Amino acid sequence: MPRRELLLEDADTRDLTKLAGYEAIGGYASLRKALDMERQAVLAELLDANVRGRGGAGFPMGRKASFLPHPDDTPKPIYLVANADESEPGTFKDREILLRVPHLFVEGVVIAAYTIGSGHAFIYLRGEYLAEFEVVTAALEEARAAGYLGKNVLGSGWDLTVVVHRGAGAYICGEETGLLESLEGRRGQPRTKPPFPAISGLYASPTLINNVETLATVPKILELGGKKYARIGVENSAGTRVFSLSGNVVNGGNYELELGTTLRELIDEIGGGIPDGRELKAIIPGGSSVPVLTAAEVDTPLDFDSMAQAGTMLGSGAVIVIDDRCCMVQLGLRVAQFYMHESCGKCTPCREGTRWMVQLLRKIEEGEATQGELDVLLNVCDRILGNCLCPLGDAAAMPVASYVAKFRDEFQRHIDEGACPFGGESSLAGVLAPVDQHDAHLRSQIEVPGIRAERESLTEAHG
Amino acid sequence: MSGLYDAIRSVAARYPESRSAILPALRLAQQEHGGWLPPEAFRDVAEALELTPAYCRAVASFYDMFHLEPVGRHMVEVCTNVSCALVGAQQVLEAFEGELGVAAGETTPDGEVTLRTVECAGGCGWGTVVVVDHRYHEPVRPEDVAEIVRELRDAS
Ligand SMILES: Cc1cc2nc3c(=O)[nH]c(=O)nc-3n(C[C@H](O)[C@H](O)[C@H](O)COP(=O)(O)O)c2cc1C
């Protein structure tokens, strides 16, 4: 299947970050088109396009938008929230979109807001993304000055306010209800669903939440027409996706491809294969939260159904390539450490379970686990799965259980040999995770003269 | 201090409810207080948003970008999540530890630089990703570290 660009198509040859450049390739024509249509008609295009969410869960965008009440049928304001919190390990595609085609994203936000009858949109942007914040803010300013948003959008009589809300470093705020809590000024702890955000979201009002890439697809859908868009890709997986390729591969980066392209094409042909003459060992196809594939499964197509058949998920479209230098127990440990660090602490199975997983995996890695403890690990995974308000715990349990299932021999050798068979030579050997560092941090004495004095005087005054 | 109060009030005006402004408010307060949030900062934010200092502290402690302890004038953050780790993040971290003379999680004795590891920074294809004072350096190899530290020291 040929490489195909839709969202990033002109960005290789032109600077699309400025309004003039974007307008020169027909930018904001889709918005004009949408404003000439009834909201229902725009929604019909999205439904025809059958575009599925690019944030992770893959829910059809048009259907989600159709769950919101009609603006005339609710006394409450309707909100649109763009999820730009991108933090699933392996994923860096939204950043590419925000930095290179910010106006495409802004146009998508405006059209989506119009479609659901919202006058107020929020962009929840990952706090670490400073350069992206600057680019998106500049794009919004330009769009506002040109009348594409703000009061009386293009003379339509409809007003739209767009606010960029910067996060502050918490993976869980990418989960839609954790995001809403955070946006309301609380700790980002997920809510019980139902009610779903479409009915009761931001400030208990109907809210549509979509990923950056999903929203950036909207102008393209209107440009092509929903039916034509639906013909790109394969059945049940319409369109293109921006895949983030990383790990042990020659040319890491973001590549926009038609859905249905195989992992082999992405890794070997586009990514240049595995460096240093090493061999492919495993592939994480959709961000660190999804089950792993083995080298033998490299011909699996990158689409929703093929991935499901292979027992994994397309997730956030982040393909992490792993070569034969990597110890799978260490990989499991590092993945579990991340989710333990990011667990919001609300649900017991996730809060305690991820901790147990880390402890057990560390014991296995150090060659000190008994046979029974490997079973306990799987048992813990099992008890997390599906037992929490949000799938963060599952995001640790699913991949780790898959590493055991697909690389059982390697886990077994750690137990039988009483040591890591890689003998300190694994690519992940000794990696310091932030959870380890926090312990170190507490032990360390920070001697910052001026600041320390200030802190002491504060402690004296208020302690 | 009224400068901070006014700045927070004006950010809060963008939201239907002022409590929504707590993250931007804490960010402003942290800038005002040399990169971390002393007890006083929580009182300022609480006053401006009509919340309690304890509430503000509870929210701040949830987020990695807020510091409840003093930090150095500069911050070096090394991603050690999977993609970066696979391509040598640990060696990059160790190079920084050697160059700065502190371990991850610590600040240099002169109060200039805090070094820490962070989870996936969102640049995985260009690992190892190192974030210096909120600006991304990608990819960073161990041999690039001395230069980055030199620039940092020169900037001080
Ligand atoms: C733990 C967790 C983290 C998530 N992080 C993100 C994220 O960073 N960005 C994102 O768009 N979706 C993320 N999601 C998915 C969102 O909950 C939601 O499904 C998505 O934003 C909906 O947009 P879409 O339908 O356009 O994909 C996350 C989900 C979970 C459970």
Ligand code: FES
């Ligand atoms: S793993 Fe390092 S930036 Fe994503």
